[in-house]
Amino acid sequence: MPAVDRPEPPYLQIAGNIRDDIVSGRLKEGDAVPSAREIARNWNVAMATAMKVLSTLRAEGLVRAVRGIGTVVQTRALHRSAHDRTISIARTGKVYPPGHYAKIREAGLLPAPDRVAGALGIDEGAPVIRRRRTTYAAEGRPVSTSVSWFDGAVASKAPLLFEPVRIVEGTVKYVADRTGRVLTATHSQHAAGLAGAEEAAELGVAEGSAILLSRNRFLSAEGDVLEYGESAALPGHWIFYEYNIEDGA
Structure with missing residues (x-):
């Protein structure tokens, strides 16, 4: 039977793009990642989708919220394969x-x-x-x-x-x-x-x-x-x- 093409949900695609930048080193420890508003504007998605992107990255331990700054990269728990x-x-x-x-x-x-x-x-x-x-x-x-x-x-x-x-x-x-x-x-x-x-x-x-x-x-x-x-x-x-x-x- 032919396979059904089910592309990833937009929030996972965007989270994957930011994750790749962190893993490759383009975004390093302490660097700011795009805010929810920036994600919504740059990727043309709803705010709810943008918020889900950031919550996914936080759940993976790749970013953390810093008061007065926003969301920044943390790599202490990341092992680069x-x-x-x-x-x-x-x-x-x-x-x-x-x-x-x-x-x-x-x-x-x-x-x-x-x-x-x-x-x-x-x-x-x-x-x-x-x-x-x-x-x-x-x-x-x-x-x-x-x-x-x-x-x-x-x-x-x-x-x-x-x-x-x-x-x-x-x-x-x-x-x-x-x-x-x-x-x-x-x-x-x-x-x-x-x-x-x-x-x-x-x-x-x-x-x-x-x-x-x-x-x-x-x-x-x-x-x-x-x-x-x-x-x-x-x-x-x-x-x-x-x-x-x-x-x-």
């Missing part, structure tokens, strides 16, 4: 929004473990580049720690991967640009887990604390895996995804 970082690269040219930064703990070449070889589509034991980083938000709060893996075959074209320094545009865009490929998709998996010794030390929590584990693959138009990543993030930080559900009944 690999997908979010891809959006940020495309919209701002930077992988991290203002106020967020990363410290590269190590970078080097080693034989590919089995799971990494499988993710990158190479032979076990083949050379891979490994980069470990910890990401911080405002006031130096660690929010996630991660390891990125790259096929060692890109080493000659992407030498910065061996340097323990930040790559402003993000490692995956750097690799894509240096190898003449285009980033087209990200595949992400998430699961609850417990912090091991390394994650606990980086995140400033007790070993065995609850954390969010993620695995991400960044794909080129040709289907090559440009980067495979594994990360651990603190609890209480939200990831946002939107899915369009088609009713085939």
Whole structure:
């Protein structure tokens, strides 16, 4: 049976647009978001719809009301996933929004473990580049720690991967640009887990604390895996995804 096209209600479309600006970093912590009157005027919707936009964003923990100012962005509970970082690269040219930064703990070449070889589509034991980083938000709060893996075959074209320094545009865009490929998709998996010794030390929590584990693959138009990543993030930080559900009944 053909699917029925049911577009999202206007308030969800507008909330999604503002949410994308927050997630990508175009709107940062403390920035004002449009008032209900501005939303109603700019989007040509009723005031009731505009008010629903702001209440949705408040319910998601992305904005808060400040007396005398209006509604402003708050990002303390926001965890930026690999997908979010891809959006940020495309919209701002930077992988991290203002106020967020990363410290590269190590970078080097080693034989590919089995799971990494499988993710990158190479032979076990083949050379891979490994980069470990910890990401911080405002006031130096660690929010996630991660390891990125790259096929060692890109080493000659992407030498910065061996340097323990930040790559402003993000490692995956750097690799894509240096190898003449285009980033087209990200595949992400998430699961609850417990912090091991390394994650606990980086995140400033007790070993065995609850954390969010993620695995991400960044794909080129040709289907090559440009980067495979594994990360651990603190609890209480939200990831946002939107899915369009088609009713085939």
